[in-house]
Amino acid sequence: MPRDLTVDRKLADFIATRTGGEVRALRPTPLLKGAVLRHWRLDLDLRGGRFNGSQCWVLRADGATPLGMGPLKIGMARAPEFALQRALFAAGMAVAQPLVMCCDESVIGVPFYLMRFLPGESDGAAIVAAGRNDALAAALGGELARLHALDLAPRLRFLLPPPADAAASRLAELARWIEADDDPHPIAQWALRWLARHQPPPAPLVLCHGDFRTGNYRVAEGKLAGVLDWDFAGWSDPDEDIAWFCAKPWRFGAKDRDAGGIAPREVFYRAYEMVAGRRIDPVRIHYWEVMAALRWLAIALKQRDRYAKQGERSLDLALTGRRVAECEHEILALTGLG
Amino acid sequence: MRDRPSGAELAALAEALGEEGPLAARCRAVQAREHDAGDAFAACRAALVARYGAGEDRFLLERLAADIRGGALDDGSADREALSALLRAITRQKLRESNPDYLG
Numbered sequence: 321m322p323r324d325l326t327v328d329r330k331l332a333d334f335i336a337t338r339t340g341g342e343v344r345a346l347r348p349t350p351l352l353k354g355a356v357l358r359h360w361r362l363d364l365d366l367r368g369g370r371f372n373g374s375q376c377w378v379l380r381a382d383g384a385t386p387l388g389m390g391p392l393k394i395g396m397a398r399a400p401e402f403a404l405q406r407a408l409f410a411a412g413m414a415v416a417q418p419l420v421m422c423c424d425e426s427v428i429g430v431p432f433y434l435m436r437f438l439p440g441e442s443d444g445a446a447i448v449a450a451g452r453n454d455a456l457a458a459a460l461g462g463e464l465a466r467l468h469a470l471d472l473a474p475r476l477r478f479l480l481p482p483p484a485d486a487a488a489s490r491l492a493e494l495a496r497w498i499e500a501d502d503d504p505h506p507i508a509q510w511a512l513r514w515l516a517r518h519q520p521p522p523a524p525l526v527l528c529h530g531d532f533r534t535g536n537y538r539v540a541e542g543k544l545a546g547v548l549d550w551d552f553a554g555w556s557d558p559d560e561d562i563a564w565f566c567a568k569p570w571r572f573g574a575k576d577r578d579a580g581g582i583a584p585r586e587v588f589y590r591a592y593e594m595v596a597g598r599r600i601d602p603v604r605i606h607y608w609e610v611m612a613a614l615r616w617l618a619i620a621l622k623q624r625d626r627y628a629k630q631g632e633r634s635l636d637l638a639l640t641g642r643r644v645a646e647c648e649h650e651i652l653a654l655t656g657l658g
Numbered sequence: 659m660r661d662r663p664s665g666a667e668l669a670a671l672a673e674a675l676g677e678e679g680p681l682a683a684r685c686r687a688v689q690a691r692e693h694d695a696g697d698a699f700a701a702c703r704a705a706l707v708a709r710y711g712a713g714e715d716r717f718l719l720e721r722l723a724a725d726i727r728g729g730a731l732d733d734g735s736a737d738r739e740a741l742s743a744l745l746r747a748i749t750r751q752k753l754r755e756s757n758p759d760y761l762g
Contacts, residue, residue: 503662504719507745509726517732575762624662627671635681638671642688644661645752646760652749657731657742 327428331379334427335434338420341369351378352443356387356395357551361437377419381432385630388497388622395551398431399423400478404550405435407475414463414546440540442548447539448572448581457583459544460537461591464565467547468526468558468596476527482555485522490560490611491515497618507648511614514655520604528556533570534580562592562600563608568650569616569643610654617647659699659715659748660755665689691755698755702748705740 332343345365350358357380364375380398388394396404402421409415416435423431441447483489491512498508529536530552538545564570566578566585574581579588589600624641626632652658663671668685675682699715706718713721722741730737753760 504716504723506719506723506726507749509723510731510745513727513729513731573759628663633671633675635668635672635675635677635685638663638668639681639684639688641662642668642756645749645756648745648749649753649760652742652746657745 330427334422339366339369339371341366341371356383357381358383376437377434378416378437379432379434381428382430385626385632387626389630394622398433401551402433403478404476404553407472411470411472413467414544416546438538438546440538440545442535442538444535444570445572447534448574452577453542453582454587456539456542456544457579457588458591461588462595463544463547464532464561465592465595467529470527472527479554482525486525486557486560487519494614494618497622501621507651508614508617511610511651515611515614518607520607523557523559525555526558527553528558528561529553532561532565534572534582535570559604559608560611563605564612566605567609567612567616569646606654610651613647613650613654617644620644620647659702661752665692688756695755698751699748702744705744
């Protein structure tokens with residue numbers, strides 16, 4: 321959504337129609353949050369309708385280019401994400417309250433939805449730089465366990481069907497992504513082989529966030545304000561979310577704080593186990609951390625392609641292509657070849 | 659051997675976009691490190707040529723990937739030690755140029 325008075329007017333009209341109130345001020349401010357989608361903070365002044373008064377909302381919209389192309393496109397569209405977030409909010413999860421969905425592309429050019437703004441910080445590097453925070457890690461562990469325990473299947477039929485075997489399904493998906501890349505990737509091939517040969521028995525599938533990590537939650541005064549970015553959510557092995565949270569890229573350099581760069585992993589594990597009522601198996605988490613390193617490698621290639629093939633002239637996207645070596649280094653280390 | 663985009667391409671993009679922030683600085687730093695490194699992959703390339711014969715990097719890495727798919731890195735493989743050392747060397751050199759802080 322460019323700063324364009326026509327777009328602002330259309331958006332204001334849309335909000336007025338959907339809320340039944342008069343929009344006296346919109347005040348959109350771009351937010352840096354998001355590697356794929358785009359966000360604006362709206363400081364609204366509404367008169368009448370169901371949201372009378374000053375409101376602070378976030379507009380979440382598709383990015384300039386998607387992650388992946390054609391059949392290899394990744395992430396759900398805004399409408400199902402909105403529906404998921406609404407179900408999660410109704411279930412009492414720590415998410416921003418979703419307010420209004422807009423599928424009409426004539427309003428700002430792409431589908432978007434509006435939700436309440438959550439206070440605090442979501443920048444991963446800033447959260448990690450604030451230092452060790454065991455209470456935050458415990459809150460996140462508990463929140464993740466509550467997510468995994470939700471029984472929302474009847475309300476979430478719009479999600480992709482559950483795979484028969486989460487690891488096999490993820491492995492097949494990553495193999496397709498790696499094979500589709502223009503360059504050969506010997507270490508990615510090694511990871512695919514290692515993962516195929518070390519696959520653990522399937523676990524019962526649960527609703528997973530799919531990108532549960534530092535950088536995708538909001539922290540206010542050191543406490544969890546809410547979990548963000550549900551576009552990768554789906555049915556999977558709960559250990560995939562746990563391992564992703566502990567994976568090296570999301571520690572933001574805090575190498576001794578495995579749990580998202582904010583605490584030792586045991587703190588996160590214990591909180592998860594307390595709520596989930598099951599013990600976390602380190603062998604399974606190790607497996608899913610290798611998967612996480614390979615998945616981040618594949619995503620880095622796709623982010624690079626948003627620059628190289630899809631025409632989005634972004635330094636951040638271009639530089640992400642050079643992060644592949646970090647994933648390769650991690651794969652070698654985790655598989656005993658480092 | 660290097661991942662894409664090259665340091666030169668990154669620096670050119672930063673210049674074309676007129677950016678001067680930390681991301682632009684990282685792009686220029688990658689370019690400078692690649693320039694300073696010269697052909698730092700020569701030994702790795704020579705090892706691959708000895709194994710597969712002469713060819714472009716892409717050909718050599720495709721052959722290596724195919725060997726790995728076929729089990730050349732598996733436990734018990736006669737090539738495991740040599741190939742894992744080669745992969746470590748390539749990866750570490752890529753990191754020295756892309757993100758030396760990662761190596762700590």
